Amino acid sequence: MLADEHHIAETPIPSDNGASESLERLAREQKTRKKWLLVQPKSATSMMVDSGTVSMPLNLIMVATLAGKLFDVTLIDERTGDTVPEDFSGYDVVAITSRTLNSSNAYRIGDRAKSQGKIVLLGGVHPTMLHEEASQHCTTVVYGEVESIWDELATDVLRGTMKPFYKAQELRPMTAMLPPDFSYALNSPHAKKYSQLIPILATKGCPVGCNFCTTPTVYGKSFRYREMDLVLDEMRAHQERLGKKAVRFSFMDDNISFRPQYFTDLLEGMAKLGVRWNANISMNFLHKPEVAEIAGRSGCDLMSIGFESLNPDILKSMNKGSNRLHNYATAVDNLHRNGIAIQGYFMFGFDDDSEKSFQATYDFIMQNRIEFPVFSLVTPFPGTPYFEEMKARVRHFDWDKYDTYHYMFEPRKISGEKLLENFIKLQREVYKGRAIMQRMQGKPLNWVWFVNILMNRFTKKLKQEIYL
Numbered sequence: 001m002l003a004d005e006h007h008i009a010e011t012p013i014p015s016d017n018g019a020s021e022s023l024e025r026l027a028r029e030q031k032t033r034k035k036w037l038l039v040q041p042k043s044a045t046s047m048m049v050d051s052g053t054v055s056m057p058l059n060l061i062m063v064a065t066l067a068g069k070l071f072d073v074t075l076i077d078e079r080t081g082d083t084v085p086e087d088f089s090g091y092d093v094v095a096i097t098s099r100t101l102n103s104s105n106a107y108r109i110g111d112r113a114k115s116q117g118k119i120v121l122l123g124g125v126h127p128t129m130l131h132e133e134a135s136q137h138c139t140t141v142v143y144g145e146v147e148s149i150w151d152e153l154a155t156d157v158l159r160g161t162m163k164p165f166y167k168a169q170e171l172r173p174m175t176a177m178l179p180p181d182f183s184y185a186l187n188s189p190h191a192k193k194y195s196q197l198i199p200i201l202a203t204k205g206c207p208v209g210c211n212f213c214t215t216p217t218v219y220g221k222s223f224r225y226r227e228m229d230l231v232l233d234e235m236r237a238h239q240e241r242l243g244k245k246a247v248r249f250s251f252m253d254d255n256i257s258f259r260p261q262y263f264t265d266l267l268e269g270m271a272k273l274g275v276r277w278n279a280n281i282s283m284n285f286l287h288k289p290e291v292a293e294i295a296g297r298s299g300c301d302l303m304s305i306g307f308e309s310l311n312p313d314i315l316k317s318m319n320k321g322s323n324r325l326h327n328y329a330t331a332v333d334n335l336h337r338n339g340i341a342i343q344g345y346f347m348f349g350f351d352d353d354s355e356k357s358f359q360a361t362y363d364f365i366m367q368n369r370i371e372f373p374v375f376s377l378v379t380p381f382p383g384t385p386y387f388e389e390m391k392a393r394v395r396h397f398d399w400d401k402y403d404t405y406h407y408m409f410e411p412r413k414i415s416g417e418k419l420l421e422n423f424i425k426l427q428r429e430v431y432k433g434r435a436i437m438q439r440m441q442g443k444p445l446n447w448v449w450f451v452n453i454l455m456n457r458f459t460k461k462l463k464q465e466i467y468l
Contacts (some may be wrong), residue, residue: 034092042078043102045403058199064184073232080193097124100402110137129383174226181385197250212386251279267298278302286331298337304343341371349378376404
């Protein structure tokens with residue numbers, strides 16, 4: 001969770017048992033255990049980002065798991081209805097995670113805690129990408145993942161010698177990652193607001209380097225992965241906790257299939273467990289029928305795929321060479337033949353977009369019967385190469401609206417008004433009752449059907465104003 005212009009060194013370093021023992025000894029020497037408050041802020045977006053059921057905040061749970069070895073930890077998730085206190089006198093450390101769309105709220109919480117003399121940590125994607133801005137609202141910014149700077153950070157908290165900025169010189173291997181302790185979230189009085197999908201992590205990092213993506217900065221360009229037995233053991237622990245085999249997992253990995261052998265070996269292990277799962281996956285390997293076959297056999301319900309665009313010039317400009325248009329239909333067919341539904345992501349608002357882009361996308365979705373199409377507007381996120389490229393054309397820097405649903409800049413080949421007009425029309429057409437029946441006919445009556453019905457109601461209410 002920290003950031004500057006220099007690249008993170010990406011050579012993994014081993015876990016330091018000596019450092020852990022030193023930390024535990026230092027903690028025992030404290031008169032009282034220091035108290036941490038971990039905060040997951042909600043966003044102010046008008047779209048359905050933090051409404052209904054939400055996923056358990058895995059990154060914050062991992063921080064709680066680490067901190068809980070040395071400190072008393074309380075986790076608050078505003079998205080579920082938890083309330084952040086006005087008075088922080090019961091805590092020594094207030095640690096807040098932040099994405100761009102909830103950064104304004106995170107900053108308000110940080111300002112309040114800082115004014116009360118607390119150690120205030122800000123981490124997550126937004127503080128990593130804009131650490132100088134974030135530093136105005138906390139005592140300390142954490143760049144990137146907390147695991148790789150934990151020993152230094154925890155030592156300084158215990159000694160009361162905080163630095164303004166923590167950034168790892170090297171990233172720890174994922175074998176050093178502790179199994180997340182989900183009790184920090186599940187013990188909340190509002191835990192019923194969490195999705196039944198259990199978040200799990202097998203890999204980190206992405207070497208692809210799409211120019212609009214924050215992953216290489218936050219998690220590095222190297223591809224790190226956990227030992228398969230650790231991932232499978234974590235799944236078994238949840239099966240035992242819930243007393244059933246068909247536990248549903250959602251992989252939080254950015255690019256889980258980057259190393260095909262690791263991915264397929266992991267799936268072979270999962271096939272023996274009887275779990276159900278979904279994941280984000282790159283288009284790279286989905287044209288191979290054996291990948292979809294193993295995924296289906298191992299319990300995959302749904303794959304999330306970033307098709308992004310059907311325009312080859314746009315894909316090239318995004319550095320999305322892996323998304324080869326001629327593989328799209330093949331990949332979709334391979335997944336469908338193995339009973340796997342598709343959540344397809346499509347972006348609009350690039351300079352090469354025109355009204356034809358919307359018709360081409362509609363035709364592709366209907367012809368290939370994409371079960372759960374998701375549409376977004378191009379959003380240059382701060383700190384990325386794309387943001388620097390587009391900065392002079394961006395309409396505003398209101399971070400609350402950086403949710404991929406607000407109109408950020410006018411493309412060169414279509415007016416902003418026409419862009420939004422077609423964007424709304426496409427969503428309504430795809431989620432009309434007749435279109436839903438055409439896409440979903442003969443498919444299992446499950447939560448994907450339910451989402452389509454909700455989207456039918458939601459898209460009827462869309463107006464251009466909500467995107468401005």
